Amino acid sequence: xxxxxxxxxxxxxxxxxxxxxxxxxxxxxxxxxxxxxxxxxxxxxxxxxxxxxxxxxxxxxxxxxxxxxxxxxxxxxxxxxxxxxxxxxxxxxxxxxxxxxxxxxxxxxxxxxxxxxxxxxxxxxxxxxxxxxxxxxxxxxxxxxxxxxxxxxxxxxxxxxxxxxxxxxxxxxxxxxxxxxxxxxxxxxxxxxxxxxxxxxxxxxxxxxxxxxxxxxxxxxxxxxxxxxxxxxxxxxxxxxxxxxxxxxxxxxxxxxxxxxxxxxx
Amino acid sequence: xxxxxxxxxxxxxxxxxxxxxxxxxxxxxxxxxxxxxxxxxxxxxxxxxxxxxxxxxxxxxxxxxxxxxxxxxxxxxxxxxxxxxxxxxxxxxxxxxxxxxxxxxxxxxxxxxxxxx
Numbered sequence: 001x002x003x004x005x006x007x008x009x010x011x012x013x014x015x016x017x018x019x020x021x022x023x024x025x026x027x028x029x030x031x032x033x034x035x036x037x038x039x040x041x042x043x044x045x046x047x048x049x050x051x052x053x054x055x056x057x058x059x060x061x062x063x064x065x066x067x068x069x070x071x072x073x074x075x076x077x078x079x080x081x082x083x084x085x086x087x088x089x090x091x092x093x094x095x096x097x098x099x100x101x102x103x104x105x106x107x108x109x110x111x112x113x114x115x116x117x118x119x120x121x122x123x124x125x126x127x128x129x130x131x132x133x134x135x136x137x138x139x140x141x142x143x144x145x146x147x148x149x150x151x152x153x154x155x156x157x158x159x160x161x162x163x164x165x166x167x168x169x170x171x172x173x174x175x176x177x178x179x180x181x182x183x184x185x186x187x188x189x190x191x192x193x194x195x196x197x198x199x200x201x202x203x204x205x206x207x208x209x210x211x212x213x214x215x216x217x218x219x220x221x222x223x224x225x226x227x228x229x230x231x232x233x234x235x236x237x238x239x240x241x242x243x244x245x246x247x248x249x250x251x252x253x254x255x256x257x258x259x260x261x262x263x264x265x266x
Numbered sequence: 267x268x269x270x271x272x273x274x275x276x277x278x279x280x281x282x283x284x285x286x287x288x289x290x291x292x293x294x295x296x297x298x299x300x301x302x303x304x305x306x307x308x309x310x311x312x313x314x315x316x317x318x319x320x321x322x323x324x325x326x327x328x329x330x331x332x333x334x335x336x337x338x339x340x341x342x343x344x345x346x347x348x349x350x351x352x353x354x355x356x357x358x359x360x361x362x363x364x365x366x367x368x369x370x371x372x373x374x375x376x377x378x379x380x381x382x383x
Contacts, residue, residue: 147288147295154296183283190289194296 003111006118006238007040007136009168011152013123015144016173019209021120022050023220023228027235029081030220033115036075038106039089040132041122042098048088052216053078062090062097064106071109095127100134107135116238125159133165138238140200141168145175145186154195169200171234176205192261199261201234202245203227237262297334300341315345323349 008021018039025037038061039047048054056076059069064087071087078084087106090097103119110117121132133139139160143153153170160168172188179185188202206227212219220228236243245262303311312332319325326348335342 147292150292151295151299155299158300180285183285186285186288190285194289194292 001115003114004116004137005107005135006116006138006140007121007133008118008140008142009121009129009132009156010123010142011125011156012149015142015149016203017142018046018050018120019213020140020142020171020173020231021047021118022218023231024235024238025084025118026081026218026220027232028116028238029078029084031235031239032083033239034083035114035116035118036085036087036110038087038117038119040103040119040128041089042095042128043091043093044122045089045091047120048086049216050213051086051218053086057088060088060090062092065098065102071106098131100131103131104135125155133160136165139166139168140171141197142171142173143191144173145191150191150194157195157197168197170195170197171201171203172199173203174205175202188261200237201230203230293336297336297341301334316347319347325349
């Protein structure tokens with residue numbers, strides 16, 4: 001199977017890109033995929049801490065680009081999933097340290113050996129975002145059912161289109177179906193209607209996400225968690241599997257109608 | 267605004283339906299973001315559109331509406347431009363008309379139309 005480079009982006013900050021990247025990483029590793037996660041948020045390193053790998057950083061992405069380390073040296077191997085690696089972000093403030101060409105070069109080197117490369121994009125639309133999407137075969141757009149998140153997501157769709165990047169698939173994160181039922185939160189259908197892109201997954205709001213970040217154990221490792229189950233489904237869809245929408249949260253009773261909002265394989 | 271408040275507060279007086287308000291506001295914001303023109307430039311564009319049309323037909327300037335719409339996932343610039351026509355021909359004095367005149371006339375139902383020489 002050819003390597004797939006997937007960038008996770010959003011526009012707005014705080015909607016769940018890093019959580020999504022970490023969880024999809026573990027979920028794909030559990031499906032026996034070999035993969036590398038790259039934290040592309042120069043200056044604001046956080047994929048490492050969410051994954052519990054913060055104490056094992058020696059070299060980072062910028063060290064590799066500037067020739068202080070080989071790619072292999074910067075790759076931190078996960079203890080439980082030995083086919084999963086992380087390349088952490090640099091903590092430097094110099095955003096120009098990484099270019100789109102650098103990102104393409106690094107992912108090209110990784111393609112030979114891995115099934116997936118997941119790139120955690122920074123928030124925003126400037127260089128960090130452009131770096132992160134440069135090598136992408138697929139883009140996952142994370143948003144919340146909330147006005148400013150959806151507005152920013154729309155902007156990202158426009159930018160990707162303008163730069164001839166692949167049309168993203170949507171992850172609707174932090175859905176609260178009781179609020180949707182009461183008419184106090186936009187439904188998945190509302191959001192998809194406005195953004196006009198296909199859904200790849202809906203992740204319900206789950207307090208367990210905070211606890212799991214605290215512990216550095218992504219929530220997908222918690223068998224009982226609905227959010228975890230949703231991430232597992234998204235991972236399976238990423239591999240090309242046709243997974244019907246069915247996870248525990250029915251998004252406010254829209255179960256049947258949601259099936260058609262989901263895109264097929266990419 | 268009254269409308270929004272009514273929808274928001276519904277029958278029971280409890281806050282209801284803020285999601286539909288969010289959707290309406292987002293639809294407005296998204297289409298304006300997508301066209302990416304500042305308000306002044308939008309107004310300038312509308313004036314120029316009307317100026318071009320006015321070269322060909324007489325516009326009822328007070329009733330013109332040019333607006334952004336989102337319909338079936340399409341981003342649309344929609345114009346409603348009522349125009350004014352000249353008065354229609356007068357058919358009432360048909361008997362007084364000379365056959366050789368070229369004023370158009372509506373033939374009577376039981377008369378065959380005259381051939382034109």
